[in-house]
Amino acid sequence: xxxxxxxxxxxxxxxxxxxxxxxxxxxxxxxxxxxxxxxxxxxxxxxxxxxxxxxxxxxxxxxxxxxxxxxxxxxxxxxxxxxxxxxxxxxxxxxxxxxxxxxxxxxxxxxxxxxxxxxxxxxxxxxxxxxxxxxxxxxxxxxxxxxxxxxxxxxxxxxxxxxxxxxxxxxxxxxxxxxxxxxxxxxxxxxxxxxxxxxxxxxxxxxxxxxxxxxxxxxxxxxxxxxxxxxxxxxxxxxxxxxxxxxxxxxxxxxxxxxxxxxxxxxxxxxxxxxxxxxxxxxxxxxxxxxxxxxxxxxxxxxxxxxxxxxxxxxxxxxxxxxxxxxxxxxxxxxxxxxxxxxxxxxxxxxxxxxxxxxxxxxxxxxxxxxxxxxxxxxxxxxxxxxxxxxxxxxxxxxxxxxxxxxxxxxxxxxxxxxxxxxxxxxxxxxxxxxxxxxxxxxxxxxxxxxxxxxxxxxxxxxxxxxxxxxxxxxxxxxxxxxxxxxxxxxxxxxxxxxxxxxxxx
Amino acid sequence: xxxxxxxxxxxxxxxxxxxxxxxxxxxxxxxxxxxxxxxxxxxxxxxxxxxxxxxxxxxxxxxxxxxxxxxxxxxxxxxxxxxxxxxxxxxxxxxxxxxxxxxxxxxxxxxxxxxxxxxxxxxxxxxxxxxxxxxxxxxxxxxxxxxxxxxxxxxxxxxxxxxxxxxxxxxxxxxxxxxxxxxxxxxxxxxxxxxxxxxxxxxxxxxxxxxxxxxxxxxxxxxxxxxxxxxxxxxxxxxxxxxxxxxxxxxxxxxxxxxxxxxxxxxxxxxxxxxxxxxxxxxxxxxxxxxxxxxxxxxxxxxxxxxxxxxxxxxxxxxxxxxxxxxxxxxxxxxxxxxxxxxxxxxxxxxxxxxxxxxxxxxxxxxxxxxxxxxxxxxxxxxxxxxxxxxxxxxxxxxxxxxxxxxxxxxxxxxxxxxxxxxxxxxxxx
Numbered sequence: 044x045x046x047x048x049x050x051x052x053x054x055x056x057x058x059x060x061x062x063x064x065x066x067x068x069x070x071x072x073x074x075x076x077x078x079x080x081x082x083x084x085x086x087x088x089x090x091x092x093x094x095x096x097x098x099x100x101x102x103x104x105x106x107x108x109x110x111x112x113x114x115x116x117x118x119x120x121x122x123x124x125x126x127x128x129x130x131x132x133x134x135x136x137x138x139x140x141x142x143x144x145x146x147x148x149x150x151x152x153x154x155x156x157x158x159x160x161x162x163x164x165x166x167x168x169x170x171x172x173x174x175x176x177x178x179x180x181x182x183x184x185x186x187x188x189x190x191x192x193x194x195x196x197x198x199x200x201x202x203x204x205x206x207x208x209x210x211x212x213x214x215x216x217x218x219x220x221x222x223x224x225x226x227x228x229x230x231x232x233x234x235x236x237x238x239x240x241x242x243x244x245x246x247x248x249x250x251x252x253x254x255x256x257x258x259x260x261x262x263x264x265x266x267x268x269x270x271x272x273x274x275x276x277x278x279x280x281x282x283x284x285x286x287x288x289x290x291x292x293x294x295x296x297x298x299x300x301x302x303x304x305x306x307x308x309x310x311x312x313x314x315x316x317x318x319x320x321x322x323x324x325x326x327x328x329x330x331x332x333x334x335x336x337x338x339x340x341x342x343x344x345x346x347x348x349x350x351x352x353x354x355x356x357x358x359x360x361x362x363x364x365x366x367x368x369x370x371x372x373x374x375x376x377x378x379x380x381x382x383x384x385x386x387x388x389x390x391x392x393x394x395x396x397x398x399x400x401x402x403x404x405x406x407x408x409x410x411x412x413x414x415x416x417x418x419x420x421x422x423x424x425x426x427x428x429x430x431x432x433x434x435x436x437x438x439x440x441x442x443x444x445x446x447x448x449x450x451x452x453x454x455x456x457x458x459x460x461x462x463x464x465x466x467x468x469x470x471x472x473x474x475x476x477x478x479x480x481x482x483x484x485x486x487x488x489x490x491x492x493x494x495x496x497x498x499x500x501x502x503x504x505x506x507x508x509x510x511x512x513x514x515x516x517x518x519x520x521x522x523x524x525x526x527x528x529x530x531x532x533x534x535x536x537x538x539x540x541x542x543x544x545x546x547x548x549x
Numbered sequence: 550x551x552x553x554x555x556x557x558x559x560x561x562x563x564x565x566x567x568x569x570x571x572x573x574x575x576x577x578x579x580x581x582x583x584x585x586x587x588x589x590x591x592x593x594x595x596x597x598x599x600x601x602x603x604x605x606x607x608x609x610x611x612x613x614x615x616x617x618x619x620x621x622x623x624x625x626x627x628x629x630x631x632x633x634x635x636x637x638x639x640x641x642x643x644x645x646x647x648x649x650x651x652x653x654x655x656x657x658x659x660x661x662x663x664x665x666x667x668x669x670x671x672x673x674x675x676x677x678x679x680x681x682x683x684x685x686x687x688x689x690x691x692x693x694x695x696x697x698x699x700x701x702x703x704x705x706x707x708x709x710x711x712x713x714x715x716x717x718x719x720x721x722x723x724x725x726x727x728x729x730x731x732x733x734x735x736x737x738x739x740x741x742x743x744x745x746x747x748x749x750x751x752x753x754x755x756x757x758x759x760x761x762x763x764x765x766x767x768x769x770x771x772x773x774x775x776x777x778x779x780x781x782x783x784x785x786x787x788x789x790x791x792x793x794x795x796x797x798x799x800x801x802x803x804x805x806x807x808x809x810x811x812x813x814x815x816x817x818x819x820x821x822x823x824x825x826x827x828x829x830x831x832x833x834x835x836x837x838x839x840x841x842x843x844x845x846x847x848x849x850x851x852x853x854x855x856x857x858x859x860x861x862x863x864x865x866x867x868x869x870x871x872x873x874x875x876x877x878x879x880x881x882x883x884x885x886x887x888x889x890x891x892x893x894x895x896x897x898x899x900x901x902x903x904x905x906x907x908x909x910x911x912x913x914x915x916x917x918x919x920x921x922x923x924x925x926x927x928x929x930x931x932x933x934x935x936x937x938x939x940x941x942x943x944x945x946x947x948x949x950x951x952x953x954x955x956x957x958x959x960x961x962x963x964x965x966x967x968x969x970x971x972x973x974x975x976x977x978x979x
Contacts (some may be wrong), residue, residue, distance in 0.1 A: 345841070347840070347841065366845070367840065367841065367842075367843040368844075368845065370843075371843045372843075377841070384835070384837055385837050385838050385840075385841040387835075387838060388831055388834045388835045388838050388839070389834070390834045390835075391830075391834065398827075399838070399839075399842040400841075400843050400844075402824050402831070402844060403824060403828075403843075403844075407824070408824040411824055411825065412822055412823060412824070413821075413822055413823065413824055413827060415822075
C-alpha cells in the first residue's frame, strides 16, 4: 500500500512540531525517518496513527484521502504501529495479546483463543519467528516481545507498518534480526516507516531516507550516503562521529577490583568472581549484551548492592561495604544507567538536581540551610559550561530533552573532585549531537588523570572510547582486550567465547 | 544551536513546583502560573463548587422551598424567593458565625467569630502540616488520631500531674507532647525503614493501639484518671501549663495559635530552605534517584515520620492545653487527625496552603454551628461541603472540565505524549 503525507502541519500552541511535511512511502519500501530527538518524528507518526489531528495537510493511502479520528480508524485503514515502549499486557499470553481489542468470541461470549493461536502460528511461520502462542509475555526476551508487537500489527492486516525507534531496547544481535524481519516484511509488500536516529541502522536497511530537523523536512538521502553526510543533515552542522583522543597517559593503578561477587535479591549470582584494575588516565569499557551483570557490577562499585564479596580498592583504600554516601564522598562520580529513574528527579529544578548528591554539606549546605545563592550561581555556571539548553536553572529537569538531562547528570558528577568516574550507558537514547558532547567530556575526564569506567552495550561506543575493553558474559569477565580489538572478536566474546588475545592484554 | 539560554516561550504552568530558588520577577510569574493554571486555582474552584452544591442541598432541604415548589407553575417567583432566602440566609449565617457578625453592638463583639474560627483552625493547621509533610516525603500518614492522643496524653499528664513554675511548665508540657507525637510517628518510620511495612497499615493500627492505651490509662487511677473519680477523664490542667488567652477572657483564642504559626514557618523553612527538607522532597519525588545520590532513604523515612508525628501531636497539645483545659477523655482528638488529611490536600501539602486551608475549615466549623442555630440548616451540610471539596480536589480533571480550565502545560503538552511534546519544547528553545 502506498502511503502519502501531504503538507502535514501540527502545532502545539506557539510551537510548530511539524511544519508542512510531505512524505511518500511506496509499497514494499522501507522508508527511514531520520532526525534527532525532538525533531518531530514521533509527532508526525502520531498524526499518521490518528493520535493527533493535524491542523493542515492530508494523509493518503493508495491516493485516497483518509480521515483518522483515532488509532482505531488508522488500524482499520491498514496502518500498524510498533511502539518504542511495547503495548503488551505482561501477564497475558502471546495469543491473548495479539487479539486484545479485537477479540473473536464463540457461542455464549467465550473467547475464541484457538483461532488466535492459529493466527499467531500462521504469521509466526510466515516470517520464521518461532513464537509459542501460549507463552506469557513477561517470560519473553525483549526482542521476542517486539515480534509479538509486529504480529499484533500484522494480524490486523496492516499494510503500512510504523516502527518507532524499534532498536532502542534491543541488543546488537536482536537488532540484526529485526533488520532481516523488516526486509522480509518489505518483500511481502508491506510499506515500512522506520523512525530512528541511529545512522548505521538506516544505512543498513532503508531504501530511502527522509531527514527531519526542527519539524521540517531538510532533505532526502539515499542509503549510500556516508554517516557524516547524514549526521550533518540531521544536526544541521558538521558532526564529529569519531572521538579524537590521544594515547592514554597511564598514571598507575587507581581502582583495583578483586574476586568481586554479587548476589542479587533473588539469590542469583549476578557477578561472578570478577577481577580487574583501572589505571588513572585510562578508559576501561565494560562491554556485553544487556543483562550480563554489568548493571550489578557498577551498582556494587557505588555501594548500591547489598550482598557483595571480594574487594574493591580505590587508591589503596577499601570501598566495599560502605554506604553510597561515603563512596561518593571518597571521590566516585557515577552516571547511572537509567537517567530518568536513578539519575534525576524529574520534578526538581535543574539547580536542585545539580546539588542532588551533595545535600549534606558544604558548599551547598551550611548549618542545615540550603545555600540558595551559591546554588543559583553554580547552576548558571554549569548550564553555561555544559551547554544545557533550558529556560533557566529553575526549569524542571523532567522537561528537558534526554540529551540535556544527561548533561545535567554529567555536570553534577564531573563538578565534584573525582578519583574515579563510572558511567553506565552514558549515551543511551541520546541524539548524535549529545553523544558527541558526552564522549568528549568522558575523554577530557580521562585526560585529566581520572580512571574512567564506561559500561555500554553499544559496540560503537565501546570501540570509540575504550583504551581497554572488558567483556562480560553471564556475570563473568570473558576477557580484557586492548581498545583496538576488531569488532568481530568482541562480538564473539560477547557471546561467551574466550578471545586468544586475552592473555596479551593482561 | 549554540546560544545558551535562548528566549523561550513562556513555560507551561508547573503543578506543585518545588519551592526552589526563583529570581524576583520569575517568582511572581511562577506564583501567578500556579494560581491560574495549576493547583491553587483547582483548590479555590473546588471550594467554590462545593459551596454551590451545598447551596443546592440547602435549598432542597428547606421547608419553605419544598412548599413553594408545589405551586411553582402558578407563582414561580415564590420558589425563587424561597431558594434565595434559604441559601443566602444559611451562607450569611455561616459567614457571620465564622468571620464577622454584623448584628453585634460593637466591633469587639462582631469580630469574635473570627477568633472562634482561628481557635478551631489551630489544631487543624498543626495536624494538616504533619500530614502534608508526610505527603511531601511520599508517605500517607493516617495515624493522626493516634499521634494526637499520645501527644495529648503526654502533654496533659505533665500539665496536671507535674508542678512547675509558670511558663516553664507550659514549655515542658508542650515538649512532652511533641515527643509523644514524634515517638508515635517515629515508630511508623522505623518500621517502614527497617522492615518495609507500609505506613498506611501501620498508622491505622497504631490509631487503635493509641486509643485503647489512652482509654486504659484514663481508667487507671494514678495514670491519667482524675483522682477520686470513676469517669474515664483526666483532672483539669494546672493553670501554669495552660496556653494564655491571646486577647483576654472575652475570646477563646489562645496562644496555641502562635505555636501553629511558628510550626508553619518551621515547615516552610524545613521544606524549602533546609537540606533535610531537600532530602525529604528528593525521597518523596524519586526514592531511587535519592538513594543513588547517597541520601539515606531509610533515615529520611524515620525523621520525616517523627517530625510529622510531632506536628500532628501539636494539634493534640493545643486541644488539651488550649481548647479543652478542664480535663479530657479519649475523644479529645475530635476527628481532627482525619480532617487534617483534607486540610493537607486542600493546601496542596504546602505550608502556607495548609495554613489557609486550616483557617477555611476552622471557619466551616465555627460557622456551621451558628448556621444551624440561626437558620436551622443541619450542620451536616458543612460536612458534605467538606467532603465535596476533597472529591473535587481528588479529581482535578473534573474541575478543569467544569470550568474549562487548561490542563497544566497543555498549551504545548498534549495529553497523550507529554514527553514527546516536552522534547519538542526544545525545538523552540533552539
